[in-house]
Amino acid sequence: MEPVIRVENLVKRYASRELGRRAAAFTAVDSVSFSILPGSTLALVGESGSGKSSVALCLACLEPVTSGQIWFDGRDVAALSERESRAVRPKLQIVFQDPATSLNPRWTVGEIVAEPLLVKGRVANRERRERAAQGLERVGLGAEYLERRPAELSGGQRQRVAIARALILEPKLLILDEVLSALDCSIQGQIANLLVELQRALGLAYLFITHDLRMAAHLADEIAVMSRGKIVEQGAVETILRGARCAETQNLLGASLVDRETEAVRER
Amino acid sequence: MSTRSRLIICVLVLGALHLGVACAGFFAPYDPATQDREHPYAPPMWLHFLDAHRGIHLRPFAYAQESQTGSFDEYEENRARVIPVRFFVSGAPYRVLGVLPLRLHLFGADVPVYLLGTDGYGRDLLSRILFGGQVSLLAGLIGAGLTLSIGLCIGAAAGFWGGWKDEVLMRVAELFLALPWIYLLFAMRAFLPLAVPPVKAFLLVVVVIGAVGWARPARMVRGIVLSAKERNFVRAARGFGATGGYLLRRHILPETANVVLTQAAVLVPQFVLAEMTLSFLGLGVPEPLPSWGNLLASLQHYNVLVSYWWMYLPALAMVPFFLGYLVLASLLQGSSRATKIEVASAGV
Amino acid sequence: MMRFLLRRLGHAAFLLLGVSVLAFAFSTLAPGNYFDEMRLNPQISAERLSALRADYQVDRPMAVRYARWAVALLHGDLGFSFAYNTPVAPMLWTRARNTLLLTGTATVLVWMLALPLGVWSAEKRGRPADVALSWATAVLLIVPDLALALGLLVLAVRSGWLPTGGMVSVGFDGFSAGQKIRDLVLHLVLPVTVLVASALPVLLRHVRAAVAEALEASFLRAAEGHGISRRRLLYRYALPAAAHPLIALFGFSLGALLSGSLLAEVVMSWPGLGPFLLEGILARDLYVVIGGVLLSTLFLVAGNFAADLLLYWADPRIRAEAAER
Numbered sequence: 021m022e023p024v025i026r027v028e029n030l031v032k033r034y035a036s037r038e039l040g041r042r043a044a045a046f047t048a049v050d051s052v053s054f055s056i057l058p059g060s061t062l063a064l065v066g067e068s069g070s071g072k073s074s075v076a077l078c079l080a081c082l083e084p085v086t087s088g089q090i091w092f093d094g095r096d097v098a099a100l101s102e103r104e105s106r107a108v109r110p111k112l113q114i115v116f117q118d119p120a121t122s123l124n125p126r127w128t129v130g131e132i133v134a135e136p137l138l139v140k141g142r143v144a145n146r147e148r149r150e151r152a153a154q155g156l157e158r159v160g161l162g163a164e165y166l167e168r169r170p171a172e173l174s175g176g177q178r179q180r181v182a183i184a185r186a187l188i189l190e191p192k193l194l195i196l197d198e199v200l201s202a203l204d205c206s207i208q209g210q211i212a213n214l215l216v217e218l219q220r221a222l223g224l225a226y227l228f229i230t231h232d233l234r235m236a237a238h239l240a241d242e243i244a245v246m247s248r249g250k251i252v253e254q255g256a257v258e259t260i261l262r263g264a265r266c267a268e269t270q271n272l273l274g275a276s277l278v279d280r281e282t283e284a285v286r287e288r
Numbered sequence: 289m290s291t292r293s294r295l296i297i298c299v300l301v302l303g304a305l306h307l308g309v310a311c312a313g314f315f316a317p318y319d320p321a322t323q324d325r326e327h328p329y330a331p332p333m334w335l336h337f338l339d340a341h342r343g344i345h346l347r348p349f350a351y352a353q354e355s356q357t358g359s360f361d362e363y364e365e366n367r368a369r370v371i372p373v374r375f376f377v378s379g380a381p382y383r384v385l386g387v388l389p390l391r392l393h394l395f396g397a398d399v400p401v402y403l404l405g406t407d408g409y410g411r412d413l414l415s416r417i418l419f420g421g422q423v424s425l426l427a428g429l430i431g432a433g434l435t436l437s438i439g440l441c442i443g444a445a446a447g448f449w450g451g452w453k454d455e456v457l458m459r460v461a462e463l464f465l466a467l468p469w470i471y472l473l474f475a476m477r478a479f480l481p482l483a484v485p486p487v488k489a490f491l492l493v494v495v496v497i498g499a500v501g502w503a504r505p506a507r508m509v510r511g512i513v514l515s516a517k518e519r520n521f522v523r524a525a526r527g528f529g530a531t532g533g534y535l536l537r538r539h540i541l542p543e544t545a546n547v548v549l550t551q552a553a554v555l556v557p558q559f560v561l562a563e564m565t566l567s568f569l570g571l572g573v574p575e576p577l578p579s580w581g582n583l584l585a586s587l588q589h590y591n592v593l594v595s596y597w598w599m600y601l602p603a604l605a606m607v608p609f610f611l612g613y614l615v616l617a618s619l620l621q622g623s624s625r626a627t628k629i630e631v632a633s634a635g636v
Numbered sequence: 637m638m639r640f641l642l643r644r645l646g647h648a649a650f651l652l653l654g655v656s657v658l659a660f661a662f663s664t665l666a667p668g669n670y671f672d673e674m675r676l677n678p679q680i681s682a683e684r685l686s687a688l689r690a691d692y693q694v695d696r697p698m699a700v701r702y703a704r705w706a707v708a709l710l711h712g713d714l715g716f717s718f719a720y721n722t723p724v725a726p727m728l729w730t731r732a733r734n735t736l737l738l739t740g741t742a743t744v745l746v747w748m749l750a751l752p753l754g755v756w757s758a759e760k761r762g763r764p765a766d767v768a769l770s771w772a773t774a775v776l777l778i779v780p781d782l783a784l785a786l787g788l789l790v791l792a793v794r795s796g797w798l799p800t801g802g803m804v805s806v807g808f809d810g811f812s813a814g815q816k817i818r819d820l821v822l823h824l825v826l827p828v829t830v831l832v833a834s835a836l837p838v839l840l841r842h843v844r845a846a847v848a849e850a851l852e853a854s855f856l857r858a859a860e861g862h863g864i865s866r867r868r869l870l871y872r873y874a875l876p877a878a879a880h881p882l883i884a885l886f887g888f889s890l891g892a893l894l895s896g897s898l899l900a901e902v903v904m905s906w907p908g909l910g911p912f913l914l915e916g917i918l919a920r921d922l923y924v925v926i927g928g929v930l931l932s933t934l935f936l937v938a939g940n941f942a943a944d945l946l947l948y949w950a951d952p953r954i955r956a957e958a959a960e961r
Contacts, residue, residue, distance in 0.1 A: 080527050106529040114527050122520035124539060132521075136528040182524075189528060463654040468932050470895035471913070475929045477915040488682055561780050565899055568782060569914055587786055588903075594793050603783035610778040 021106040023055035024193050029100075030088035032074045048074040050249035056193065059219065063236035065251040065272060066246035072229045075246075076197045079227065079279035080114040081105040092146060092193070110136065113128070113186035117198035122123070123170040129156070129181055130166035136189045155184040159214060176207035180214065187218070193225045200235060215261065233272045237261055245269045295619045302612040309421035313382030316415035317403075319397050321576045322380065324400055324410030327353065329361040329596050332405040332413075335373065348373050350401050361595070371397045405598035413598060415538065419603050420578035424567075425609070427494050427579070428560030432552050434498025435559070436505055439542075440548060443509025448517065448536060458510070464503035472500050473562060477571050486577035493572045497562045505551045509544050516543040546620065553617035557610050564606070580605055644944045648937045655933045656709075659926045660702045663718025698738035713931075719915070724927045727912070732931050734803060735908035738901065739893045739935075741824060742831035746889065749836060754843025755870050762846050770844075781834040781896055785903040792826055799823050801905040811940075827900040834896050835889060846878035853877065864942050879950040883943050890939035894932055 032049035037164070042207055048071045056062045066072045077083040078098070079090060085098040099107055116122040123132050134152040137143040143151075153163040159180040181201060186194060200208045216239065218224060230236050236243055237257050244254040253260060253269050260269065308315060324330075335348040352369035356362045368596065377396035382391050382576075404413040446457040464472070476496045516522060522539050530538075560580070566572030567581025568588075575582060583602035586592045592599055705715060714724040757766040779787075792798045799805060805819050850856060851874050859873055901910035909928050918922030 082523055083528055106531070109527055109529045114524065116524065118520065118522040122524050124521040126542060135525065139525065139528055139530045139534060185524070447888070459650075460654075463658065465650060467655060467929070468891045468894040468898075468936055470898050471932045474913055474917060476662055478662075478920075478925045494758050564780065564782055569902060571914075571917065581782075584782065584786065590793075593786075593790060597790070598789060600786060603780065603786055606780050606783070607778055610780065612689060614774065614778055631811070 021057055022059050024092070025227075026055040026089075026091040027079070028053050028089045029093070030075065030078060030090065031086045032071070032078055032083065033086045047249055049078065051177075052246070052249075052251050054244055054251065054254065056225045056227060058192070058225050059223045060242070061219065061228050061240040063228045063230060063243045064246055065132040065230055065232055065233050065236045065243055067272070069248045071249040072246050073197055075097070076114060076195045076227070076229055079263035080112060080195055081109050082114070085125050110140070111191050112193040112195065113189065113191040114195040114197060115179075115182050115186050118202045119175060119182050120170070120202075122182050123178060125170050127169070128166065129161075129168050129170070129173070132170070132181060133184045133188060135185060140189070151188060152184075155188045156181070158187065158218070159184040175203050175205075176211060177208075179203060179211055183214070183218070185212075187222070190222075191224070194229065195227045197229045198231070200230065201232070208235070215239065231272070233261075233269075245272065292582055293375060295616075298612065298616050298619060302609075302616060305608055305612060306425065309418060309425055310375065310385055312415075312418035312422055313390065314392060315394050316358070316382075316418040317379065317393055317401065318378075318411070318412040318415045319380040319577050320411065320416045320419040322411065324406065324412075326355070327363075327400065327402065327406050327410040328408050330363055330402050330406040330410065331596075332598050333402055335403070339370065345372075350397070352399055353402075369399075371399045371401060373397050373401060404601055405596070407583075407599065408592075413583075413601065416578040416583055417580070417602050420580045420583050420602065421605060423490065423562050423573055423577060423579040423608075424560050424581065427490065427497065427563040427573075428556045428558075430494045431497040431501075431559040431562070432555040434494070435501040435555055436548055436552060438502035439505030439551075440509055440544065442502060443506035444513050444536060444541065446506070447510040447513030448532065448540065450514075452615060454510070458507070459505050461503040464500070465507075469500055470562075470565065473497065473566065476500065477566065486574055490573050490577070493563055497559050497566075500562075501555060501559070505548070505555075508547050508551065512544045512547060514542050516540045550617055550620040553613050553620055557606070557613040560606060560609070562618070583614070640948060641945075644941055648941050651937050652930070652933060656706065656930055657702065659929050660698065660705070691831075714927040717916075717921050717924050719919040719921045719924070728924070728927050728931060731907065731909050731912045731928075732935075733809055733903065734906065735894075735897060735910070735932075736935070738824065738827055738906060738908055739831070739890075739897045742828045742835070742893050742897070743890065745828060746835050746839060747886075748892070749832065750839040750843050751875075755847050755875060756839050757840075758847035758851060758874075759842045759866070759870055761844070761851075766844075767919045769840075773840050776833055776837040777866070781830070781899055782903075784833055785830045788807045788826055788830055789903060798825055800826065803907055823906075826903045827897070827906050830900045830904070831893055831896050835892050838892070839889055841887065843878075843882060846881045846885075847874050850874040850877035876950065880947065883947045883950060886946070887936075887940040887943045890943075891936050894936060 029051045030049055030053070031047070031051055033045045033047050035045045050071070052071075052075060054062060054064075064072045064075060074083065078085050081097060081100070088098060090097040093108060093111060095108075097105060098106065106149065127135075130149060130152045131138075133155050134148040137148045139149060149166070153166060156163065156165055161177060161180055161184070165173070165177070165181075170181070173181065179202075183194075183199075199215075200211060203211060215226070219226060226239070227238055228236060233243075237260075240257055242255065243257055243260045244251045245260070246252065330353055333350040333353060336354045337345055337348055339349075341344060349372045350368050351365040351367055352371055354366050354369075356364055373395050374397060375395050377393055378391045379393040379396050381389060381391050400412070402412050402414070404417065406412055407416070438465040442457055442461070446454040467475075473496060476499065477493075480492055480496070517535075517540065521540075522535055525535055525539060525636055563572055563579065564581035564584070568584050570582075570585060572581055573579040582603050584599075587599055712725060714728060716722075717724045717727065720727065753769065757769045760766045789800060792800045799819075799822055803820065803823050804816075805823075808816065808819060811819060847870075851870075856869065856873055856877070859869060862871070897908065898910035898913070900906065901908040902914060905911065909932060913925060913928040915921070917927060943960070
């Protein structure tokens with residue numbers, strides 16, 4: 021089967037550039053390669069600062085790539101200009117960690133969910149509203165939420181709104197950047213289950229970015245462990261969990277074992 | 289009282305003050321340019337309710353002022369001549385907001401009544417203060433609008449584009465901040481023609497004042513745009529293909545609304561004062577158009593300063609407006625610490 | 637240290653350069669020509685006029701004129717005053733000295749008042765004393781500078797307690813040294829009062845805010861818990877912690893006082909830069925105006941440079957940052 025996205029030797033360097041001073045480059049992502057099949061989930065696991073969020077921003081065309089290719093929809097997305105990439109972006113959507121900052125507090129939920137349609141243009145107000153209501157229903161929120169504002173919602177509800185917004189343009193790939201980390205444990209489970217259901221119903225591919233190996237194991241088909249910008253270990257979930265070879269993976273595994281509450285979520 | 293209701297009260301009071309000045313023609317008994325050569329430097333007349341025989345009048349009245357023989361500016365109250373004040377009388381024609389022609393005045397009398405006295409040409413000071421307020425406040429309001437528009441455009445451009453354009457724009461802004469602003473105002477005024485008709489002079493003053501102060505609001509707007517650009521909801525909008533124009537219009541500029549409003553409340557009185565200063569020094573709005581600044585200009589003459597205390601009254605006209613704007617600014621700036629320092633220092 | 641200094645100096649030089657270009661650009665963009673108006677001046681002969689025209693190369697492009705003027709400036713030559721028929725520089729220096737005397741005195745006084753009062757009201761924040769002080773500053777804040785200056789002048793004229801115009805009395809040259817100082821101080825009282833009263837409320841509010849914020853910080857709470865005396869806490873701990881915004885404020889206060897002094901000088905007829913500049917504008921005396929603006933910028937830039945040095949001395953973080961580079 022043809023993968024949805026294929027990343028080859030992705031490199032992202034940040035140059036700390038200030039006028040008249042030496043530029044010191046920091047390599048956040050160092051030649052990372054992976055691919056994701058339709059309807060499957062790849063979990064990108066790593067400690068904070070390991071470069072996994074930079075991968076997410078590069079894939080979503082929100083940061084320019086230093087070198088490497090990102091094959092998506094038959095073209096190399098990394099080589100596209102800002103203007104050209106606007107056409108591609110709707111098909112691969114990103115959901116951020118903190119739903120409090122990813123929703124504009126001045127807008128109503130209905131406006132937020134339908135915003136991609138507004139950007140796309142040529143969608144009548146009425147249709148936007150209907151599709152926003154449908155989108156909300158898909159993530160388990162009723163049409164009564166349309167007129168609410170983000171401040172009136174709980175963290176879990178906000179994350180549902182963010183997911184509904186990401187899905188409204190019917191993307192092929194969803195990049196989930198630490199979407200569960202800002203939530204309470206009980207809510208984490210609910211959102212995780214919602215993600216699984218959505219994947220089944222819509223045939224989405226996920227890039228699930230997390231520092232929580234247990235949660236990754238629960239959701240993903242395949243796991244890639246990142247450390248200092250590189251993928252240090254990659255394979256099917258079972259293989260990684262059973263025989264973690266790298267010290268980094270073992271550390272992460274240990275960290276999640278200590279976390280009893282996360283354990284409880286996994287059992288559910 | 290909640291901040292919101294205080295804000296509403298403050299806006300209402302300020303609105304009423306501005307409305308009063310906007311309807312100067314109605315509250316002022318005379319045309320600001322009408323001269324009464326019989327009564328130069330007439331002192332303010334008091335309104336009385338009790339007459340010399342201890343009779344109570346329901347309608348307020350004034351005593352006529354008659355100049356003493358042999359003096360041109362000393363007057364005596366003639367207790368025998370009672371001038372009753374009438375309300376809602378027809379008088380000198382004027383236009384409300386420059387459009388609607390009317391003759392109705394709040395009060396008037398058969399013989400001229402000068403509640404705040406007259407100037408050297410016998411022009412009614414009350415009428416001149418009210419009409420002068422129109423000029424000065426309009427200069428402040430338009431000037432502030434101009435400054436904020438420039439500041440908003442430059443700040444948004446610098447913050448949104450970033451890179452070398454940001455660098456260049458902010459260096460220019462620093463340049464404008466580095467000059468003591470009144471000297472800058474002078475410098476700009478210096479190279480523009482001096483003797484011009486009043487309306488043109490007014491526009492000139494407004495443009496000069498408006499062009500001087502843009503740097504600080506631009507820096508503040510830039511800061512907000514920079515942080516708004518990195519918000520996740522802006523990133524998300526970019527993620528589904530939004531253009532720069534869309535992001536600015538829908539997400540980024542609305543974030544600056546609070547700062548722009550607060551700055552407006554700070555800048556309007558500051559710019560009214562700038563107009564007053566320029567006109568006071570003879571660089572602003574010229575006679576016969578009255579403005580709070582040029583009404584005070586005669587105080588530069590020693591004899592006026594010493595002899596006619598009421599000529600000082602135009603300086604106090606600004607005080608209620610200053611108070612209103614000060615309260616408004618402090619209510620608007622709310623709880624945000626970062627803007628508080630900037631706002632207050634803008635008042636320096 | 638050297639690098640930090642050099643960077644700030646470079647910045648100051650850039651500002652001065654920019655302001656001079658700006659002032660020159662305004663003069664070129666303005667309609668009309670100064671020499672056109674001079675033709676109406678009977679004091680200047682036709683020969684003199686054509687000599688001046690040639691000398692200042694009015695018809696040459698702006699860049700050329702600017703370059704000539706800038707080169708002359710480096711030799712201390714600020715151009716020629718058409719109205720006074722003499723070089724600008726010596727006149728400007730005398731005036732600038734007087735302005736410096738006025739603003740310098742006012743700066744020192746206003747900070748001597750603002751610091752202790754601000755610290756005091758920050759300590760008593762929320763209590764009646766603080767509230768009363770903030771009302772008093774609010775009153776000062778809403779009275780326009782112009783009203784204040786005129787009001788004080790009226791008061792002085794009516795009471796006759798203070799001299800109301802100029803910098804010295806008639807016959808100053810014949811006074812003894814003591815009398816001279818006394819006379820000068822008496823003349824300073826009125827304009828300095830205006831400046832202090834117009835700048836004090838804003839400064840006071842800032843000092844109070846900065847110190848109050850420092851007092852809320854947890855390390856000061858901890859110090860309070862250790863039983864350090866109130867006075868020591870305020871002046872040895874809270875004030876240095878608030879130093880950064882205060883020193884930045886120092887630069888602002890200089891600009892404000894310099895701007896305020898212009899008005900005060902004109903109203904009180906103090907022979908400083910303000911009235912000189914005003915005359916220059918009214919007489920369209922180009923080089924007087926540019927020189928005056930440039931000089932006032934120089935004062936401000938120099939003051940900000942001093943503030944930077946102060947900051948370097950007061951804030952260990954900046955010292956560390958500078959050492960790293």
